[in-house]
Amino acid sequence: MNIKKLGFTILLSVGAAATFAQSAFVWKQATSGGYTYKYVTGDPTHSRFYTLKNGLTVILSPTPKAPRIQSFIAVKAGSKTDPANHTGLAHYLEHMMFKGTDKYGSLDWAKEKPLLDKIDALYEQYNSTTDTAKRKAIYVEIDQVSGQAAKFAIANEYDKMMSSMGGQGTNAFTSFEQTVYTDDIPSSAVDKYLALQAERFRKPILRLFHTELEAVYEEKNRGLDNDGEKVFEATFAALFPNNNYGKQTTIGTIEHLKNPSLNHIRNYYYTYYVPNNMGVIMSGDFNPDVMVKKIDEKFGYMKAKVVPPYTFAPEKPIAAPIRRDVYGPNPENLTIAYRFPGGNTRDARLLDLLSSMLTNGKAGLFDLDLIKKQKLLSARGESNTLKDYCDLELTGFPIKGQSLDDVKDLMLAEIEKLKKGEFADDLIQSIATNTKKNKIQQNEGYYARASNLMNDFTTGIDWKNDVASVSELTTITKPQMVAFANKYLGTGNYVIVYKHQGEDKNIIKVDKPHITAVEVNREAASPFLKMVNDIPANSVKPVWLDYDKDIQKAKLGPVDLLSVQNKDNSIFRLYYRYNMGSWNNKLFALAAQYLQYLGTDKMSADDISKEFYKLASSFSVSTTAEITTVSISGLQENFGKTVSLYENLIANCKPDEAALAGLKQRLKKSRENAKLNKGAIMQGLVSYAMYGEKNPYNNVLTDTELDAVKADDLVAILHGLADFNHTVLYYGPLTAAQAAVTLKPLHNIPASFKPYPPVMVFTKLTQDKPKVLFANYDMVQAEIDWIRNSDTFADSQTPTVELFNNYFGSGMSAIVFQTIRESKALAYSTYAFYAPPAKKDDRYIIQAYVGTQADKLNEAIKSMNELLTDLPQSEKVLVSAKDNIRKSLETERITQDGILFDYLAAKRRGINYDTRKNTFEAIDKLGYPDIKTFHEKEFKDKAYTYCIVASDKRVSDDDLKKYGELTKLDLKTIFGY
Known part of the structure; x- marks a missing residue:
């Protein structure tokens, strides 16, 4: 059979079928409130697409589930449009968009401007100078003038305004073709928000540049320590040699990071940050x-401008x-990548289906053949x-004893099965059914809705095709996908990246320049800030949970059933919750993993996975x-x-020694890999600091214990799970009474329950x-955690703890972030908080964190220790913190099964009420003396355990011993195996 001819004719028929399938989804136009908009018929998000007179796109998806709004302001420009000689520029600009304009962020713009102009000129001089000594001299002057300019700057004034209006999730991100600014705001604060955003995009000022x-630099160094990022960059560089996807990285090259140009950044802004590109x-x-009228009024001043098109030579x-080949300390793995057409094509949509046919978590070829059969440690196929x-x-990770070429052969064998049609006839229909469910779930949340709309906008994808995706899937046949796979997945038309475990000898660290700490002027406020704060906001009445009213209750014999009714859609979520875990029996977690590889006398493990996916x-x-x-x-x-499918499996699963042998082998490899993961190592250090040498983190089976486990042992645990008392939680369309009646014949409950196994006690x-x-x-950076156990939980402390955390260490406008990052440029990420325990008889934990360059370790520790010793006073930060808490609580709505879990969390802490109400009522009565007293009692002059993960080639023992008694932990002690 001629494959090319088949591909041509079949794909034509796919297009014809799709046209028919999408006939219910068409673009329409309507006018309301004086504005014309487009919409897609049958769109469950009811999204409206406006184009204002100046070309600004406005996409609105209203839904009144909670009095909040998820907002994205997106620019269709990213690293793809960076100048080749100034890569990383779009990302630089993203950071600088938080620094203010000539109206906010400045104490005295007339005095600040000449200094900023001088800094501009110095950077241009620095950029064009190659002599090392002259460059150092210029940078000394940049540092000196920047210090003078900073005296007129108000750091984080943007964040203060966002915090005061109750904003959450304030952040931004840059990718290949998008720079996106994201906020979650109370709907009552929209006038404040739009006034701030309109000003923000009017004329950004590049102040506080050298600290930002x-x-x-810190972000770049973190990337150098991220093997996954290095694999991604290597993959794209090989896959797209003619396109900036592969020629440039989002964060830019080290050479360009060292030679920034504020003029180029400013030119980039005026070229791409125009309304017809936003x-x-x-x-x-x-x-x-x-x-839409409010947005038009605020952003109407922006003028449209021709945006230079991005052009590239097509890839061969x-x-x-x-x-x-990529090297680094993380576990070895293999990536194979195939190139496909762009996102708004029919083939891109078929690619999404094809990736689901490989990996969907239950019934994909990789799921069944590589994971279920335990041929690889992990494997996935996904589309970008x-x-x-x-x-x-x-992407595949080997089990012990496998080579990366073995991984390659196994994954490519699955591709050949796809090309030959060796997959279930009903797989595509099952994917369509699951896509339908996933779409329903996505539309439940504001963030997911807005994110999907934003991504389609920046990528140029027709929203109609997104809406029609489920209907479209139902028209696609197996022969069509076989033809599609053969068209694009050739025998050698791919990029293959071998990620080896070992030293990366090509790393060039971004060196630490000398930076003098700059003023942050916490107490200062611009007239613009006052104007924004004075804009009226509609009052919002907070809604607290009343567990007795918001939770329906029923009985399944002796078992309590707690329920919240889903009145929005047809999704249900059911939970059986047992008050026992790995502290009762270390085998519980292993048994839970083992279950997915088991079948019954009538159904194999594969059959069960497929059946769940069909449903x-x-x-x-x-x-836990x-x-x-x-x-x-x-x-x-x-x-x-x-439910019957699960109940039958848990009651009738059969021992499978071969499956257990495979699981043990994979588990041992996973454990080896954990020892190569800096995050996992830090978790172990923190647990050691909290509990000592014998702690929850290393409370695991030893290799000897693991080897001794029998299949019968684990199956006995699974069969016996129903013998223990538990609570049933139900969120779905039924009432509690209806759910109990429906579930009773399905859920096995014994006449009497066994007592829980005795629990192991860990004492902080x-x-x-x-x-x-x-x-x-082996890393460029150093990760530092400060740990201290404090008092036993008391809910009366909650308002003070909330205010302290918001003021001191959580968020970009908090004291810790302003001091360590904004003023001293010592970290990309830093925070500190007083964390409540999960249960009433447990203790609070103090945890602080700095991720910094290894050569800044002493400076970073000194800076955090100063804050842990003396709490800076700032009335402006305090007011902002109180406003944020109050307005966030006013507009927060705990819904769906979140109500059930909130109730259970409160119950574990000995509380039978919504503690948020107490915080809301107390917050206005608290002041700086309260958090100062709290800080002195809990933080000041206390002994801390410093948990440090770093390279011993970059950090000396003498430095570490300055801070306390030094213990170097080996990996077996940390992990318990």
Whole structure:
């Protein structure tokens, strides 16, 4: 058979079928409130697409579930449009968009401007100078003039305004073709928000540049320690040699980071930050007629401008595999990537389906053949959707004894099965059913709605095709996908990246320049800030949970059933919650993992996975230290079949020694890999600091214990799970009484319950002297955690703790971030908080963190220790913190099964009420003396344990010993195996 001919004719028929399928989804036009907009018929998000007179795109998706709005302000420009000689520029600009304008962020613009102009000129001089000594002299002058200019700057004034209006999630991100600014705001604060955003995009001022540039250096160094990022960059460089997807990285080269140009950044802004290249995307509680008018009034001043198109030479076909090798401390893995057409094409949509046929978590070829059969430690196939091209990436991690070439052969064998049609006839229909469920779930949340709309806008994808995706899937046949796979997945037209475990000898660290700490002027406020704060905001009445009213209750024999009714859609979520976990039996977690590989006498493990996927349902069993939870979810129409499928499996699963042998082998490899993960190592250090050498983190099976486990042992645990008392939680369309009646014949409950196994007790230490726990790791940066156990939980402290955390260490406007990052440029990420425990008889934890360059370790520790010793006073930060808490609580709505879990969390802490109400009522009565007293009692002059993960080649023992008694922990002590 001629494959090319088949591909041509079949794809034509796919297009014809799609046209028919999408006939119910068409673009329409309407006018309301004086504005014309477009919409897609049958769109469940009811999104409106406006184009204002100046070309600004406004996309509004209203839904009144909570009095908040998720907003994205997106610019269709990113690293792809960076100048080739100034890569990283779009990302620089993203950072600088938080620094203010000539109206805010400045104490005295007339005095600040000449200094900023001088800094501009110095950077241009620095940029064009190659002599090392002259460059150092210029940078000394940049540092000196920047210090003078900073005296007129108000750091973080943007964040203060956002915090005061109750904003959350304030951030931004840059990718290949988008720079996006994101905020979650109370709907009552929209006038304040739009006034601030309109000013923000009017004329950004590039102040406090050299300290922010150092934060970007830190971000670059973090990337050098991220093997996954290096693999991604190597993949794209080989896959897209003619396109900036591969020629440039978002964060830029080290050479360009060292030679920034404020003039180029400013030119980039005026070229791409124009209304016809931007979009305001919102989802939440608002009237779209009112909202579009407000946006038009605020952003109407912007003038349209011709945006230079991005052009590139088309990529040449890949004739033979292109190999790249990447080295680093993380576990070895393999990536294979195929190139596909751009995101707004029919083939890009088929690519999404193809990736789901490989990996969907239950019934994909990789899921069944590589994971279920335990041939690899992990494997996935996923698509990246971009404007010019898309790609399919296959990633696999080997089990012990496998080579990366073994991984390659196994993954490519699955690709061949796809090309030959060796997959279930009903797989595509199952994917369509699951996509339908996933779409329903996505539309439940404001963020997901707005994010989907934003991504389609920046990538140039027609929203109609997104809306029609489920309907479109139902028209696609197996022969069509076989043809599609053969068209793009050739025998050698891919990029292959071998990620080896080992030293990366090509790393060039971004060196630390000398930076004198600058003023942050916490107490200062611009007239613009006062104007924004004075804009009236509609009052919002807070809504507190009343557990007795908001939770329906019923009985399943002796078992309590707690329920919240889903009145929005057909999704159900069911939980069986047991008050026992790995502290009761270390085998519980292993048994929970083992279950997914087991079948019954009538169904194989593969059959069970396929059946769950056909039903658009899923289940999982998870075990934490003290709680085991069975989670079952799906469409209510399939409730009975879904629950019966799980109940039959848990009651009748059969021992499988071969599956257990495979699981042990993979688990051992996972454990080896954990020892190569700096985050996992830090978790172990923190647990050691909190509990001592025997702690929850290393409370795991030893290798000897693991080897001794028998299949019968684990199956006995699974069969016996129903013998223990538990609570049933139900969120779905039924009432509690209806759910109890429906569930009773499905859920096995014994006449009497067994007592829970005895629980192992871990007691938190009292830190009586400073200590340092150190773990060596090959990395550029140093990660530092401060740990101290404090008092036993008391809910009466909650308002003070909330205010203290908001003021001191959580968020970009808090004292810690302003001091360590904004003033001293010592870290990209830093925070500190007083964390409440999960249960009433447990203790609070003090935790502080700085991720910094290794050569800044002493400066970073000194700076954090100063803050832990003396709490700076700032009335402006305090007012902002109180406003943020009050307005966030006013507009927060705990809904769906979140109500059930909030109730259970309160119950564990000995509380039978919504504690948020107490915080809301107390917050205005608290002041600086309250948090100062709290800080002196809990933080000042206390002994901390420093947990440090760094390279012993970059950090000396003498430095570490300055801070306390030094203990260097080996990996076996940290992990317990």
